[in-house]
Amino acid sequence: MIAHLTGILFSKNPQSIIVDTAGVGYQILIPLSTFYQLPDEMEKVSLHVYTHVREDMLQLFGFQTEIEKKIFLLLISVSGIGPKLALNILSGIGLEDLLGAIVRADSERIAAVPGVGKKTSQRITLELREKVSDLSQGIEEQRPRERVVEIRNREIFDDALSALMNLGYPSTSARRVVENVLRNNNDMNLDTVLKESLRNLARGSSLKVKD
Numbered sequence: 467m468i469a470h471l472t473g474i475l476f477s478k479n480p481q482s483i484i485v486d487t488a489g490v491g492y493q494i495l496i497p498l499s500t501f502y503q504l505p506d507e508m509e510k511v512s513l514h515v516y517t518h519v520r521e522d523m524l525q526l527f528g529f530q531t532e533i534e535k536k537i538f539l540l541l542i543s544v545s546g547i548g549p550k551l552a553l554n555i556l557s558g559i560g561l562e563d564l565l566g567a568i569v570r571a572d573s574e575r576i577a578a579v580p581g582v583g584k585k586t587s588q589r590i591t592l593e594l595r596e597k598v599s600d601l602s603q604g605i606e607e608q609r610p611r612e613r614v615v616e617i618r619n620r621e622i623f624d625d626a627l628s629a630l631m632n633l634g635y636p637s638t639s640a641r642r643v644v645e646n647v648l649r650n651n652n653d654m655n656l657d658t659v660l661k662e663s664l665r666n667l668a669r670g671s672s673l674k675v676k677d
Contacts, residue, residue, distance in 0.1 A: 467519075468492075468526060472512040478504055480629035480660070483528070485511060494528035495549075497538075497556035498629065498664075502657040503530045518549045527553060533601055537561065544593050546586050554581050554633055558664060567591070568598050578668050580634030623648060626659045635667060643667055 471494070473487035480501050484491045494513065505511055513528035514535040527549055529535040534556065541552035555564065558579035567575040568591050577587035623644055630640035640663070647662045648654065654662070 467517045475511040494526045500530040
């Protein structure tokens, strides 16, 4: 079982990366919180890894910090939550917000993440409330510095739109929010666009695009 992987970041996108280790390329699924912290392509990268094995499939899930991985493992311990849904939860809500919502038993906040229904969010708060109490203290210590993603605006728009759609947001709503975020500040990098878009979607914003 692969628990940690270090190699060259061969390619990356908001959903997955390929890490070249001794000539072997490993495809690793990642949350947006990890994507924000990745180095540039062809640079060295090191990730905590969870290996998910089924009879017909082997998948790797990667995390920049040990805390991200611990929260992921707690999420998949909840009945009805598989690895991909756990990844969506980590992508759709920040670690501090997620831990705070669990501690406060704020199931509505968690239910706002696409793919997480009311019953599932209630199970998360019920089953994990006591287990996450000590994790929030380590987030600040383990959070890496954010890197600026230097990329052209068209590519930023396409990558942000793709990430939101993969998280389950309708294409029309995702496109509208990303367009408005970029309209407010044309010089944003990709991680900022994604954060602002997710914040607006979580608030239930219905921003209108001008013709």
